[in-house]
Amino acid sequence: MEIFISNEDSTNLWEALISHTDVTPVGLGARDTLRLEKGYLLSGQDFLWPKISENSDFPPGFLGRTTAQTAVPFGLDLNHKFIGREALVTSINSDSKFWGIECRKGGHRHVQATKFWMAKERLQNHRLRN
Helix, strand or coil: CCCCCCHHHHHHHHHHHHCCCCCCCCCHHHHHHHHHHHCCCCECCCEECCCCCCCCCCCCCCCECCCCCCCCCCCCCCCCCCCCHHHHHHHHCCCCCCCCCCCCCCCCHHHHHHHHHHHHHHHHHHHHHC
16 A cells, blocks of 8 residues: 655654554565565666656666566556557567566575576577577
């Protein structure tokens, strides 16, 4: 949930929220862990708005992602007209996508990641040869 209020009202809202015994404040680390578990993306880390700043020294396309390219299954309804729909539909067929990987068995994470990247490289090399 997000709440948008004026700065002047923020202290009153904070006090009201934490006055309940079943509410516990948490830090950004907890948010980051939860977002990873749920597959939520963090703006500025996982993606950036492509034209975040005219003075940006990011290379073109750096972390710029559309909703379709992030493979987030919610929040994308193509069954109506909206600004940018045509570009979004085009991006669905692009090669660039983010995918989450779920490790269902325990093990050394670096070994598992190495196996994944080796398999990905074999697949890419196979596509190039054929």
